[in-house]
Amino acid sequence: MxxxxxxxxxxxxxxxxxxxxxxxxxxxxxxxxxxxxxxxxxxxxxxxxxxxxxxxxxxxxxxxxxxxxxxxxxxxxxxxxxxxxxxxxxxxxxxxxxxxxxxxxxxxxxxxxxxxxxxxGKSVVTKSITLAQADEAADLNQGRLRVTSLAGSTSEKFVKTLLPEATSIPVANYDLAVEALLKDEANVMLADLPICLITQMRYPDANLLTLEDPLTMExxxxxxxxxxxxxxxxxxxxxxxxxxxxxxxxxxxxxxxxxxxxxxxx
Missing domain, CATH: 3.40.190.10 (Periplasmic binding protein-like II)
Incomplete structure (x- = not known):
């Protein structure tokens, strides 16, 4: 005090x-x-x-x-x-x-x-061990991936610019992004590192994974x-x-x- x-x-x-x-x-x-x-x-x-x-x-x-x-x-x-x-x-x-x-x-x-x-920095939350080992954006630029992010954010811009092969799923808030991830409607949630870490902590039984190091520094x-x-x-x-x-x-x-x-x- x-x-x-x-x-x-x-x-x-x-x-x-x-x-x-x-x-x-x-x-x-x-x-x-x-x-x-x-x-x-x-x-x-x-x-x-x-x-x-x-x-x-x-x-x-x-x-x-x-x-x-x-x-x-x-x-x-x-x-x-x-x-x-x-x-x-x-x-x-x-x-x-x-x-x-x-x-x-x-x-x-x-x-x-x-x-x-x-x-x-940009990071991800995913259930996939392989995706959680991504070292760069190119590792996530796959046509089969559905990536959710916050609409209007730099995360959405990151997806559209650097992951053009993936399907972008912008949402109004992170609760909807996490819901899409948990329901397997999205393979990856892309967000700033603190949000990814806290999401992983909030759902300890969901087997959620995140990157060891962020993809960018912001x-x-x-x-x-x-x-x-x-x-x-x-x-x-x-x-x-x-x-x-x-x-x-x-x-x-x-x-x-x-x-x-x-x-x-x-």
Whole structure:
């Protein structure tokens, strides 16, 4: 708890804003509203998922909670399908997005990114011992394979671009992807490594396998509007403080390594 108090103290300095409206419009709107609206799917463990009580929990949920507290704001978690997350920033539905989102050039031309706070990579979940031994994308580029992935994600793009011989099965959320895998409607679920590892942990009796090493290396970060440098600067400082106090590492260990929270999942 000492680290939490130190973190909040570091960010609880008075917020002094310049007079230029264009440089502070978003941050002004957020502070005047008294509420920080964070978009996420709520279906991407361990980044975000629903608990048995119906509350959203997860690594990025904790990050959002700490950010809102450091800004003395109420937190509103807005559940949105993955392929609508960036449009939700652009149309002002949310203030920022934290949803296991890979930072890439295509997205960075639409929104700004803070991070990465996690380095991930593409991996798979499968029942096949042979497929779980894949070393590169070419090993999965087979006409007989049915590969499910999250619609609108870099995983879906990976399947369509690098696995053209396989049948692509995009779905709205990872629960549907896992269901397709368990029912043998898909041979492979392709997703970011943390999601693959947690899926394997969630279903210990399903004989699910994953890769020893990911097929790619990808940075995961927060997406936010590109038109307010003050908002960008404040959140950069927030993540610097998280790292400086060691809280970022503690949260990473809890959500990505211990698995002690799995029993609380819905």
């Amino acid at each position: 000492k680290k939490l108090y130190l973190f909040l103290w570091l960010l609880a300095l008075p917020l002094v804003l310049p007079t230029s409206l264009s440089a502070q419009q978003r941050l002004n709107e957020i502070t005047q509203r008294g509420k920080l609206r964070v978009g996420m799917t709520g279906q991407q463990p361990p980044f975000s998922m629903e608990s048995k009580s119906g509350k959203l929990i997860g690594y990025e949920v904790n990050l959002a909670e700490l950010l809102a507290e450091s800004m003395n704001l109420e937190l509103e978690l807005v559940r949105i399908e993955f392929n609508q997350l960036i449009p939700s920033i652009q149309n002002g539905t949310v203030d920022l997005v934290m949803s296991g989102m890979t930072i890439n050039m295509e997205r960075n031309m639409k929104v700004a990114f803070i991070g990465p706070y996690v380095i991930s 940075p995961i970060g927060m997406a936010l509007p590109a038109d307010d440098p003050l908002l960008l600067n404040f959140i950069e400082n927030y993540f610097n403080a998280l790292e400086m106090t060691g809280l970022l590492k503690e949260l990473e260990n809890y959500w990505f390594e211990t698995g002690s929270w799995l029993s609380d999942m819905k």
